[in-house]
Amino acid sequence: MSDKIIENNQVTIMGKVATEFSFSHEVFGEGFYMVEVEVKRLSNSEDRIPLMISERLIDVTQDYTGEYIMVHGQFRSYNRHEEQKNRLVLSVFVREISFMEEEPDGTKTNSIWLDGYICKEPIYRKTPLGREIADLLLAVNRPYGKSDYIPCICWGRNARYASGFEVGEHVQLLGRIQSREYVKRISDTETEKRVAYEVSVSKLEKTLIDSVCI
Template identity: 75%
Template sequence: MTEKGMENNKVTVIGTIVSGFTFSHAVFGEGFYLVDLLVNRLSEQADIIPLMISERLIDVTKDYQGCTMEASGQFRSYNRHEGTKNRLVLSVFVREVRFMEEFTDYTKTNQIFLDGYICKEPVYRKTPLGREIADLLVAVNRPYGKSDYIPCIAWGRNARYASGFGVGTRILIWGRVQSREYTKKVSETECEKRVAYEVSVSKLECADHAES
């Protein structure tokens, strides 16, 4: 991958491994596995973030549950076919790992930077308590004509600012990766709990303005 291709999508997470490895897929004989990382927030909450990791980067036959690890890479998406529908699946594609004995600076446990394009009209709304929210879908280019589609959520002034962006606007986003539980109605009588992953935006800029 080119250096430029890596610079527009950078994520670093530090947390505790809370699952074993499950096989995802293989590319040219290289196996990729999913493992869950529990990442603490400054509040009492935590996010459980799926990592996509190569068997060449770590021994996937070992049990690392309870170990503290720093993982760096990119936040990626792919479409998984479920019956007649496609479902957007997100994970951190890991390029580097480092095990840590201890960690105390929780302000640095979860950081992401994206440089991409608005690919769907932003959805702006207010909560019953009057808090402003904007949902964004950002396309981040990868080499070889591929793109990752990353759901982002902005709050307050950022939400109001983002609500004015049109499709095709290039934006820069800084924030954190977060997990969120929701209930999906799968039939008239059945609902199931699912987990969504998104970027919680702490800062954003319109790249066109930043460069002018």
């Protein structure tokens, strides 16, 4: 059963290590660390994606900045309490890692497959130039009764299709993880630049399996 749950959240990323490791937390004596990877888009712009990785997979005392890696894992979320609110924090939980001898070409450097449930009413809108966009929040099951909550964004005809989804519907999608900078207003006189992460959807469909929102 757990293998099937793992299959509903699959990520493959290839890119350049951009930071050193920083300690995140420890579970049963196993330390987990954060590191960021720069992943090229076809447009030659880059997404900067955070990875969470166990000290048992790689020597976290070393600095691998500038080296190219390929990782397989899952896109996971947790709520961090700050400013009297819960903030959704996302990262790729690494299950496998390997080093690459040369820079990847950008064609298949960033891929994610999700199988989950619609948790909020989709938000459909148009840009000033008329481009259609729909925001989704997908709940994806994890072992031991946990779930990851993944923000997703659809474009064009996919956005129009997704706008008709209802809370609790079972959805499968394919896309890429992208990073996006935004400015958070802290007070009337203070702002802070932050980075949000979401899945840019290329393909999606509803399944015929009966479902209940998590």
